[in-house]
Amino acid sequence: MKENLSVAQLKNKCVDLKKNAISMIYKAQSGHPGGSLSIADFVTACYWHAMDVDPQNPRWVDRDRFVLSKGHTCPAQYAALAMKGYFDMSVLDTLRQEGSILQGHPDMKKCPGIDISTGSLGQGFACAAGMALAAKLDGKDYNVFCAIGDGECNEGEIWEAAGTAYKYKLDNLIAFIDWNNLQLDGTCEEIMPPVDLAKKFEAFGFQVWQIDGNDMEQVVKALDEAMAAKNGLPKCIVGKTVKGKGVSYMENQCGWHGVAPNAEQYRQAMEELDGQYVSC
Amino acid sequence: MNFDKKIATRDGFGEEIVALGKENRNILVVDADIGKSCKTGAFRKELPEQYLNVGIAEQNCAGVAAGLATCGKIPFIVTYAAFGSMRMVEMIRQEICYPHLNVKIACSHGGVTPANDGASHQAIEDMGILRTIPNMTVIMPADYYSARKLVRAAAEFDGPVYLRFTRDAIPVIYDEEDSFVIGKAKQLRQGKDVAIIANGDTVRLALQAAEELAAQGIEARVLDMHTVKPLDTEAVMDCIENIGRIVTVEDHNILNGLGSAVCELAAEAGKGKVRRLGIQDQFGMSAPYERLLAMNGVTVENIVDSAKALLK
Numbered sequence: 001m002k003e004n005l006s007v008a009q010l011k012n013k014c015v016d017l018k019k020n021a022i023s024m025i026y027k028a029q030s031g032h033p034g035g036s037l038s039i040a041d042f043v044t045a046c047y048w049h050a051m052d053v054d055p056q057n058p059r060w061v062d063r064d065r066f067v068l069s070k071g072h073t074c075p076a077q078y079a080a081l082a083m084k085g086y087f088d089m090s091v092l093d094t095l096r097q098e099g100s101i102l103q104g105h106p107d108m109k110k111c112p113g114i115d116i117s118t119g120s121l122g123q124g125f126a127c128a129a130g131m132a133l134a135a136k137l138d139g140k141d142y143n144v145f146c147a148i149g150d151g152e153c154n155e156g157e158i159w160e161a162a163g164t165a166y167k168y169k170l171d172n173l174i175a176f177i178d179w180n181n182l183q184l185d186g187t188c189e190e191i192m193p194p195v196d197l198a199k200k201f202e203a204f205g206f207q208v209w210q211i212d213g214n215d216m217e218q219v220v221k222a223l224d225e226a227m228a229a230k231n232g233l234p235k236c237i238v239g240k241t242v243k244g245k246g247v248s249y250m251e252n253q254c255g256w257h258g259v260a261p262n263a264e265q266y267r268q269a270m271e272e273l274d275g276q277y278v279s280c
Numbered sequence: 281m282n283f284d285k286k287i288a289t290r291d292g293f294g295e296e297i298v299a300l301g302k303e304n305r306n307i308l309v310v311d312a313d314i315g316k317s318c319k320t321g322a323f324r325k326e327l328p329e330q331y332l333n334v335g336i337a338e339q340n341c342a343g344v345a346a347g348l349a350t351c352g353k354i355p356f357i358v359t360y361a362a363f364g365s366m367r368m369v370e371m372i373r374q375e376i377c378y379p380h381l382n383v384k385i386a387c388s389h390g391g392v393t394p395a396n397d398g399a400s401h402q403a404i405e406d407m408g409i410l411r412t413i414p415n416m417t418v419i420m421p422a423d424y425y426s427a428r429k430l431v432r433a434a435a436e437f438d439g440p441v442y443l444r445f446t447r448d449a450i451p452v453i454y455d456e457e458d459s460f461v462i463g464k465a466k467q468l469r470q471g472k473d474v475a476i477i478a479n480g481d482t483v484r485l486a487l488q489a490a491e492e493l494a495a496q497g498i499e500a501r502v503l504d505m506h507t508v509k510p511l512d513t514e515a516v517m518d519c520i521e522n523i524g525r526i527v528t529v530e531d532h533n534i535l536n537g538l539g540s541a542v543c544e545l546a547a548e549a550g551k552g553k554v555r556r557l558g559i560q561d562q563f564g565m566s567a568p569y570e571r572l573l574a575m576n577g578v579t580v581e582n583i584v585d586s587a588k589a590l591l592k
Contacts, residue, residue, distance in 0.1 A: 061352070108350070108379050116350055120374045126340040127375055130347020130355075133332070137308075137353070157371075160340030167334075 122155025213239020294319025408536025
């Protein structure tokens with residue numbers, strides 16, 4: 001049940017996804033817009049190009065898995081899940097509300113399509129490695145896609161998990177580093193210099209792609225190559241991205257990490273995103 | 281009482297996990313480079329395809345186990361109690377307990393049993409810490425046979441379980457035929473004057489103390505409270521209601537462990553006097569196991585004295 005959209009169609013799907021993500025944050029007046037926008041291209045490419053999933057059967061045992069290790073950017077994944085039909089679009093209006101399946105950070109027990117609960121940074125990647133390892137133990141061929149933040153790579157557990165991925169030859173594990181260069185308190189260089197994340201993952205034994213993570217064509221190409229390379233090496237796509245990508249006043253602004261737009265800002269965001277559809 | 285036969289409960293785990301792994305191929309061991317010491321050597325040799333070792337990386341160990349559990353595996357994380365309860369505690373909370381995944385954390389070196397290793401390896405806080413995490417079950421078997429039975433019960437139970445074993449050899453107090461149910465205390469001695477509620481190797485001390493008390497005309501009920509959470513509230517309430525005098529004994533900090541759990545019930549009931557024996561909220565040191573217990577008043581003599589003090 002893989003979908004096969006053209007790059008132009010994926011770009012438009014990504015605009016839809018961004019609008020839904022910003023809308024739910026606006027309605028909740030709470031959430032993390034900046035990282036939800038920088039990761040949007042990868043999330044879109046996973047759900048509408050790379051992943052074999054069945055929204056009617058979210059726990060299908062042979063499905064591809066998606067782990068949002070940077071769990072605070074769940075509006076992007078929630079939007080994807082609703083658009084895919086895991087639940088009704090109207091549920092998006094309940095983000096962060098009491099009783100909602102859309103918790104502030106993803107909850108696998110409440111929300112269909114969430115493969116593991118995340119939210120505490122650094123932990124999802126190890127879980128993703130565990131899932132990929134289970135596939136290897138069972139002789140199954142599903143892939144595990146994992147979105148990791150650049151700031152999240154401060155966490156030692158990321159590198160512990162990288163060791164496990166290499167040791168157990170998890171070539172079905174595809175990490176994406178959302179290198180938007182902004183953390184909560186400042187730039188990556190200010191907070192904890194990442195040096196060269198691509199070189200780091202290479203040194204840990206990964207097959208690495210360095211791309212513009214907000215260029216859909218490059219994202220799709222890297223994913224295709226990563227999925228095709230069954231060579232025993234875990235995969236890492238290091239995507240240079242822009243935090244807040246697509247909404248001018250949010251782009252590269254540290255202040256838009258965890259703040260909701262007001263009515264005027266929301267109107268402007270929708271207007272700008274509406275102008276980003278391409279002709280197919 | 282003949283307590284001459286001594287076996288570490290980690291050995292009970294090491295033997296039972298092999299039997300379980302052969303019966304259910306979804307059972308995995310996930311080691312963090314102290315497998316030999318935690319007695320997974322036989323499992324590694326006999327069931328290599330179910331054996332994983334993620335190195336000295338406990339946080340990752342918990343995450344990998346969680347990921348495996350989402351795919352239908354039953355991973356047993358194996359490490360020392362100090363690391364299995366503290367180095368990986370937030371991963372246990374976030375990735376195992378919160379999603380209620382079927383992961384077991386099987387830890388050797390519980391309490392002060394890693395005696396000569398010193399304070400760094402003596403886990404005196406572990407059961408208290410894990411007791412406060414929702415969805416977690418916390419167990420400390422009293423001897424080799426109960427360890428085997430409770431490891432099996434944990435494997436058959438669907439959900440997170442923390443199991444705590446001893447490094448040092450401790451007396452065997454049960455027979456192969458004894459049975460154990462998670463969350464149900466095992467009453468080892470009838471008594472109407474005082475109740476002694478213990479777990480782990482201190483159950484043996486409680487039995488010895490009950491013998492001494494009997495010689496002095498005092499009848500002590502002895503309970504093996506192997507499951508600290510969920511606590512057998514029925515058994516504890518019966519002690520509170522019908523005896524009213526309780527001594528708790530544990531190889532754990534007196535804060536937040538078995539004694540605290542019993543006190544919580546007594547306080548809410550508004551009756552029952554409790555004396556807590558255990559590690560006196562202080563770090564240990566390199567010393568013989570029995571000496572470390574004695575330094576903290578975890579002795580037969582002190583159990584007897586505490587029981588008598590309650591009767592005054």
